[in-house]
Amino acid sequence: MIDVARVADVSLKTVSRVVNGEPSVRPETERRVRLAITELGFRRNDAARSLRQRHRTRTLGLVISDVGNPFYSAIARGVEQVVRTRDMLLVTGSSDEDPERERNLIRELLERRVDGLIVSPAPADHRYLLADMAHGVPIVFIDRPPGRIEADTILLDNAGGARAAVEHLLELGHERIGFIGDLPTIFTAAERLRGYRAALDAHRVRKDREIVHLGSHNAESAGRALRELLALPAPPTALLTGNNRITIGVLTELARSHAALALIGFDDLELADLLGRPLTAVAYDAEELGRRAAALVVRRLDGHHGPAEQLIEPTSLVVRASSGSRLRA
Amino acid sequence: MIDVARVADVSLKTVSRVVNGEPSVRPETERRVRLAITELGFRRNDAARSLRQRHRTRTLGLVISDVGNPFYSAIARGVEQVVRTRDMLLVTGSSDEDPERERNLIRELLERRVDGLIVSPAPADHRYLLADMAHGVPIVFIDRPPGRIEADTILLDNAGGARAAVEHLLELGHERIGFIGDLPTIFTAAERLRGYRAALDAHRVRKDREIVHLGSHNAESAGRALRELLALPAPPTALLTGNNRITIGVLTELARSHAALALIGFDDLELADLLGRPLTAVAYDAEELGRRAAALVVRRLDGHHGPAEQLIEPTSLVVRASSGSRLRA
DNA sequence: TTGAAAGCGCTAACAT
DNA sequence: ATGTTAGCGCTTTCAA
Numbered sequence: 158m159i160d161v162a163r164v165a166d167v168s169l170k171t172v173s174r175v176v177n178g179e180p181s182v183r184p185e186t187e188r189r190v191r192l193a194i195t196e197l198g199f200r201r202n203d204a205a206r207s208l209r210q211r212h213r214t215r216t217l218g219l220v221i222s223d224v225g226n227p228f229y230s231a232i233a234r235g236v237e238q239v240v241r242t243r244d245m246l247l248v249t250g251s252s253d254e255d256p257e258r259e260r261n262l263i264r265e266l267l268e269r270r271v272d273g274l275i276v277s278p279a280p281a282d283h284r285y286l287l288a289d290m291a292h293g294v295p296i297v298f299i300d301r302p303p304g305r306i307e308a309d310t311i312l313l314d315n316a317g318g319a320r321a322a323v324e325h326l327l328e329l330g331h332e333r334i335g336f337i338g339d340l341p342t343i344f345t346a347a348e349r350l351r352g353y354r355a356a357l358d359a360h361r362v363r364k365d366r367e368i369v370h371l372g373s374h375n376a377e378s379a380g381r382a383l384r385e386l387l388a389l390p391a392p393p394t395a396l397l398t399g400n401n402r403i404t405i406g407v408l409t410e411l412a413r414s415h416a417a418l419a420l421i422g423f424d425d426l427e428l429a430d431l432l433g434r435p436l437t438a439v440a441y442d443a444e445e446l447g448r449r450a451a452a453l454v455v456r457r458l459d460g461h462h463g464p465a466e467q468l469i470e471p472t473s474l475v476v477r478a479s480s481g482s483r484l485r486a
Numbered sequence: 487m488i489d490v491a492r493v494a495d496v497s498l499k500t501v502s503r504v505v506n507g508e509p510s511v512r513p514e515t516e517r518r519v520r521l522a523i524t525e526l527g528f529r530r531n532d533a534a535r536s537l538r539q540r541h542r543t544r545t546l547g548l549v550i551s552d553v554g555n556p557f558y559s560a561i562a563r564g565v566e567q568v569v570r571t572r573d574m575l576l577v578t579g580s581s582d583e584d585p586e587r588e589r590n591l592i593r594e595l596l597e598r599r600v601d602g603l604i605v606s607p608a609p610a611d612h613r614y615l616l617a618d619m620a621h622g623v624p625i626v627f628i629d630r631p632p633g634r635i636e637a638d639t640i641l642l643d644n645a646g647g648a649r650a651a652v653e654h655l656l657e658l659g660h661e662r663i664g665f666i667g668d669l670p671t672i673f674t675a676a677e678r679l680r681g682y683r684a685a686l687d688a689h690r691v692r693k694d695r696e697i698v699h700l701g702s703h704n705a706e707s708a709g710r711a712l713r714e715l716l717a718l719p720a721p722p723t724a725l726l727t728g729n730n731r732i733t734i735g736v737l738t739e740l741a742r743s744h745a746a747l748a749l750i751g752f753d754d755l756e757l758a759d760l761l762g763r764p765l766t767a768v769a770y771d772a773e774e775l776g777r778r779a780a781a782l783v784v785r786r787l788d789g790h791h792g793p794a795e796q797l798i799e800p801t802s803l804v805v806r807a808s809s810g811s812r813l814r815a
Numbered sequence: 816t817t818g819a820a821a822g823c824g825c826t827a828a829c830a831t
Numbered sequence: 832a833t834g835t836t837a838g839c840g841c842t843t844t845c846a847a
Contacts, residue, residue, distance in 0.1 A: 158840065170817070170819080173842065174816095183817090186817085198617025200593075201597050202537075202597070204543070204841090206842075207823095208823045208839095210823085210841085225563030226559075231554055233553045233554070233559075237579075246598070288524075289529065409759070428734070428737075428755060428757045431741060432761060496834090497834045497835080498824095499826085499833070499834060500834075502826065503832095506826085512833090532825095537826090537841090539827090
């Protein structure tokens with residue numbers, strides 16, 4: 158900037174005025190400055206700027222487990238929509254579900270002085286964030302709650318969605334409804350399992366642990382789990398799958414084995430309609446999840462100081478062919 | 487930091503030493519400093535830091551049209567993999583294919599002094615970037631070439647992929663092969679159309695403009711385009727679709743109309759195997775595209791100064807059921 | 816309308 | 832082993 162000033166033969170402050178569109182600069186002076194700016198290819202340095210200004214970086218941090226996962230990229234898109242209206246930028250990092258990496262990522266973002274932070278947390282003790290929150294950095298948790306602290310959080314209605322799915326199967330006349338899910342140490346997996354059980358309890362249907370398989374973390378292991386369930390003396394007549402990876406594994410295995418099984422998947426699939434047997438699914442708006450999380454951050458940025466809030470994003474059951482029709486009684 | 491120094495009763499520089507893990511600090515002193523750091527909830531300010539240091543922000547900028555699009559999120563993931571090995575962070579912005587927004591985004595990123603930039607550009611004159619490139623900021627273009635400047639670029643083999651698809655259909659005995667694509671103002675759409683035509687030319691098959699439909703930008707309009715093609719007196723017996731959105735529109739319409747038509751889609755679909763009729767597709771590794779783009783940036787960051795390079799990422803034809811079997815001659 | 820000087824929070828270079 | 836000083840590139844405050 159000082160170079161620009163020299164070339165334009167004005168003071169540094171005048172250049173600053175031009176660059177920031179402040180008034181009180183003679184058109185002729187402004188022209189000289191602009192010329193010098195183009196000549197030198199000058200760009201204002203935002204780091205220096207935010208150092209002097211009221212310390213806003215107009216940047217929001219987002220920590221998720223994987224940018225490549227459609228669920229998280231939908232969230233990122235929702236967050237971005239809000240961020241954009243405020244003329245802010247988004248810094249994203251993938252934690253791969255590793256608490257230590259998550260913590261490092263958060264530290265880096267905070268050191269870069271993001272104005273706010275949205276985190277989809279791995280299970281961990283998040284008390285280390287209390288100091289930063291006390292310093293006024295809005296931190297919002299998305300999809301899963303933080304560990305051992307109170308903070309704004311937005312979750313899916315995991316239990317409600319699973320319960321609605323199971324109740325739909327019950328209404329169709331099924332009584333042996335299986336469940337294949339991920340490890341219950343994962344918050345969403347545990348909640349979905351809870352919803353599954355709650356539905357059976359509410360309808361006084363016997364819960365058989367034999368047809369519940371937990372710990373499937375990818376499509377392959379879900380396929381194996383399904384084979385085991387189908388090999389049982391009394392296999393389930395219907396199945397709820399705990400997430401999209403598991404659903405895909407099950408669909409693949411089903412395509413191979415041609416077994417008849419009513420199926421509902423938690424998480425909708427993009428091409429659910431075009432599958433061999435269109436998938437009945439527990440759907441929700443992941444983008445909206447991102448938007449609402451960003452709105453929580455923005456509200457605090459705008460001076461809101463209320464207590465931590467927990468928001469629940471609803472799910473809906475999209476009934477297609479895979480859940481089948483009423484069982485013959 | 488000065489507050490920490492005061493509380494720990496040491497000089498500012500000693501705090502800096504502790505924070506940066508520099509040697510020559512007595513363990514006892516270090517303990518006092520660390521205590522003060524925790525007490526005050528201190529975080530090093532990276533803006534101030536990079537201002538003084540050799541101006542590295544350890545940040546890479548990525549401008550794409552939409553974070554929510556699987557193609558771009560795969561790219562983002564690939565870029566992130568590389569960025570992570572260098573302990574850098576990724577700042578992402580979506581341009582929505584709007585050249586003006588793209589330019590603003592780029593300006594913001596450059597003002598924030600990203601160490602490098604990866605851009606999937608909308609068609610535009612990119613000469614405004616020459617000054618920044620001359621200042622040593624590595625800028626790499628991905629998926630589409632920049633306008634009116636020379637810069638490192640990585641593209642898909644769009645023409646080659648389309649050509650291979652058409653040749654596969656020709657080998658199966660088809661002679662009336664249609665094409666539904668996006669507007670040829672879009673680089674990739676134009677290239678794919680070129681590949682389609684090149685294959686027909688090479689095999690001396692007559693090109694009929696009637697069975698080529700351009701300008702489909704979403705699934706709905708692709709569905710309409712298909713209906714028009716099928717209503718023709720001499721409809722095509724096979725079809726190449728120009729991208730995943732178009733493929734989905736065509737699949738939807740095909741599911742409705744039950745028309746018999748050999749189909750190949752450019753862009754693979756995640757559930758291609760599980761569709762009613764598994765999709766033959768022109769596939770490629772979008773993540774690798776991101777990794778290679780990031781590698782180009784990183785190489786220049788490491789001091790490479792060669793001329794602009796253009797890399798081509800190969801595609802492959804994944805043959806499944808939808809392209810059908812050999813036509814009865 | 817323009818400019819001079821101070822200082823944001825940190826690190827590099829040089830003392831002690 | 833620890834401290835002092837200057838200055839990164841900008842904006843703020845005040846003066847001309």
